Every structure is written in C-alpha cells, then in structure tokens.
Amino acid sequence: MNELTIAMPKGRIFDEAYQMLLEAGFNLPEEVEMSRKLMLEIPEEKIRFILAKPMDVPVYVEHGVADIGIAGKDVLLEQQRQVHELLDLKISTCYIASAGLPNTTMNEIAPRIATKYPNIAMKYYKGIGEQVEIIELNGSIELAPMIGLADRIVDIVSTGRTLKENGLVEYEFITDVSSRLIANPVSYRMKGDRIIDLVKRLKKCVK
Ligand SMILES: Nc1ncnc2c1ncn2[C@@H]1O[C@H](COP(=O)(O)OP(=O)(O)OP(=O)(O)O)[C@@H](O)[C@H]1O
Ligand SMILES: O=P(O)(O)OC[C@H]1O[C@H](OP(=O)(O)OP(=O)(O)O)[C@H](O)[C@@H]1O
Structure with missing residues (x-):
C-alpha cells in the first residue's frame, strides 16, 4: 500500500x-x-x-x-x-460577500475595495462592469470602511456577527464557500x- x-x-x-x-x-x-x-x-x-x-x-x-x-x-x-x-x-460553510457602511454608494471614480481575496474581488467587479482599486489586507478587513480606507470590503461572512458588531451591512452575495x-x-x-x-x-x- x-x-x-x-x-x-x-x-x-x-x-x-x-x-x-x-x-x-x-x-x-x-x-x-x-x-x-x-x-x-x-x-x-x-x-x-x-x-x-x-x-x-x-x-x-x-x-x-x-x-x-x-x-x-x-x-x-x-x-x-x-x-x-x-x-x-x-x-x-460560509460565503463571500461585499459589505460596507449602511446607505453608502461607491465612489464613482475607482472605488476602493479592501480584501484578502484580490482575485475573487477583481473578477467579481469586472463581471459587473465596475472598475475598482483593490487594497489587499491580511485580516481585520471590516476596519477598512470604518476608517475610510475603502468603500467596500469583500470578505467571508459566516454568522454575520463581525459585520454587525462593526456597523457594516452586506451589499452583494458573491459565492458560497x-x-x-x-x-x-x-x-x-x-x-x-x-x-x-x-x-x-x-x-x-x-x-
Ligand atoms: N467565519 C469564517 N471566517 C473565515 N474563514 C472561514 C469561516 N468559516 C469557514 N471558513 C473557512 O475556513 C478557512 C479559514 O480558516 P482559518 O480562519 O483557520 O484560517 P485563516 O483565515 O487563514 O486564519 P489565520 O491566518 O488566522 O491562520 C477559510 O479558507 C474558509 O474556507
Ligand atoms: O460572519 P462571522 O461569523 O462574524 O465570520 C466572518 C469573519 O470571520 C473571519 O475573520 P477571522 O476570524 O478569520 O479574522 P481575520 O480575518 O480578521 O484574521 C472573516 O474574515 C470575517 O471577519
């Protein structure tokens, strides 16, 4: 064997x-x-x-x-x-979604997306015809919109607790994991x- x-x-x-x-x-x-x-x-x-x-x-x-x-x-x-x-x-199991501060629209010129998943995020936004700037982070992604580093994040959501506790809302579902x-x-x-x-x-x- x-x-x-x-x-x-x-x-x-x-x-x-x-x-x-x-x-x-x-x-x-x-x-x-x-x-x-x-x-x-x-x-x-x-x-x-x-x-x-x-x-x-x-x-x-x-x-x-x-x-x-x-x-x-x-x-x-x-x-x-x-x-x-x-x-x-x-x-x-969990899923990948975009999220950001409630009731916000993305910056029209090169909106910034913070993520640990640059390729997934780039492919997603390309697919919906949005030209974005990717800011790659290694963790604590939810901080980015809160401190003005990015318009949106693309990250894993499981229970939704991290988004909620940081005052963020989900915008678009991207894919199941x-x-x-x-x-x-x-x-x-x-x-x-x-x-x-x-x-x-x-x-x-x-x-
Ligand atoms: N809530 C979640 N957050 C992150 N990953 C999750 C979650 N639920 C399931 N997963 C799965 O677990 C994997 C990540 O596992 P884990 O968090 O141990 O590693 P990590 O994010 O690389 O952590 P670290 O860098 O801190 O070791 C993901 O690739 C994903 O497939
Ligand atoms: O929807 P929830 O159940 O709250 O889970 C999602 C959170 O868990 C993961 O973070 P992790 O704990 O791996 O920490 P890090 O990515 O910030 O290192 C992921 O990046 C989200 O922040």
Whole structure:
C-alpha cells in the first residue's frame, strides 16, 4: 500500500475535517493533541498529515509534497492552482460577500475595495462592469470602511456577527464557500486506488 500524505488546514477547518476522516473509518487517534507538531504519522494507516496554514494547503498539493489536501473553496478560487478538486465535503460553510457602511454608494471614480481575496474581488467587479482599486489586507478587513480606507470590503461572512458588531451591512452575495478535497494530478494517477478509496469513504460521510 502506498503512503498517503494529506495536507490538513490548521485552524477552523481542522476539527470538522479530522472528524470526517474518523467517521470514514480511518484508524486515527480520537483526539489530536494540540501540540506544536506540524507532522503527524499514522503508520497503521500509512497516512502522514502535514498541518498547514489554510492558504498554503493548495501549494503543498500542487507541488506534490502532499498527495491530497483539504482546502476552502475561497482559497481555491483565489489561487487557481493546478490541483484536482475531488469532493465537496460541505464543512466549514460560509460565503463571500461585499459589505460596507449602511446607505453608502461607491465612489464613482475607482472605488476602493479592501480584501484578502484580490482575485475573487477583481473578477467579481469586472463581471459587473465596475472598475475598482483593490487594497489587499491580511485580516481585520471590516476596519477598512470604518476608517475610510475603502468603500467596500469583500470578505467571508459566516454568522454575520463581525459585520454587525462593526456597523457594516452586506451589499452583494458573491459565492458560497465550503471545504473541498483536492489532489495532486500525478498522485491521483500514481496512487489512484488509495485516493479513490478515500473519496468513496468520505463521500458516505458528507452531510
Ligand atoms: N467565519 C469564517 N471566517 C473565515 N474563514 C472561514 C469561516 N468559516 C469557514 N471558513 C473557512 O475556513 C478557512 C479559514 O480558516 P482559518 O480562519 O483557520 O484560517 P485563516 O483565515 O487563514 O486564519 P489565520 O491566518 O488566522 O491562520 C477559510 O479558507 C474558509 O474556507
Ligand atoms: O460572519 P462571522 O461569523 O462574524 O465570520 C466572518 C469573519 O470571520 C473571519 O475573520 P477571522 O476570524 O478569520 O479574522 P481575520 O480575518 O480578521 O484574521 C472573516 O474574515 C470575517 O471577519
């Protein structure tokens, strides 16, 4: 049996994704001790997990150092990497929307859009015929309209709490997001049996 290296996103997605693998019947420790270890070997299953930043999972998979990985659709849309998307796990669901201060229109000349997702935002505004200036931030995006850095933000919305607590309203829905199982194209060919078995088992656990 080939060894399978799986890139797992640390943070929000990890628990739900790991739970799905347990439900799919993989013989893994019930709980992963939250240590600082970034690699986890499961010799009984011939699986090796690498624990990566969510934005980096497709990088490991594209380069083939991980055979498969779990990544948010937001990250996949933003990065457009050469990976196969195998399965929608329907976990860590949320959506991407534009938001801003209530009752405001966008500046007519080059409105400014703050976002962690420059490509998604650019594509969206291009699609609706708006020429915008993108201001790329790495977090706390909701600050931007409040302090006059941008007319709108393009960001993830889950419960809507962050928008509400910062006095912002949603303007346009852009796209739904959930986590996806992705594979390196060469691994998919070379380790097809193992990957297809994993997809079949996970498919049964998708809710
Ligand atoms: N409310 C949410 N906010 C952000 N991401 C969410 C949310 N709900 C689900 N997600 C999913 O989780 C992923 C982000 O996970 P997480 O917040 O752990 O990483 P991150 O934003 O890169 O955080 P950090 O840079 O702080 O590690 C997103 O890519 C998205 O697919
Ligand atoms: O609709 P909600 O349930 O409030 O969730 C959405 C918020 O969560 C995420 O931020 P995160 O906690 O990852 O912080 P950061 O992007 O500011 O680092 C996202 O960027 C939104 O700000």
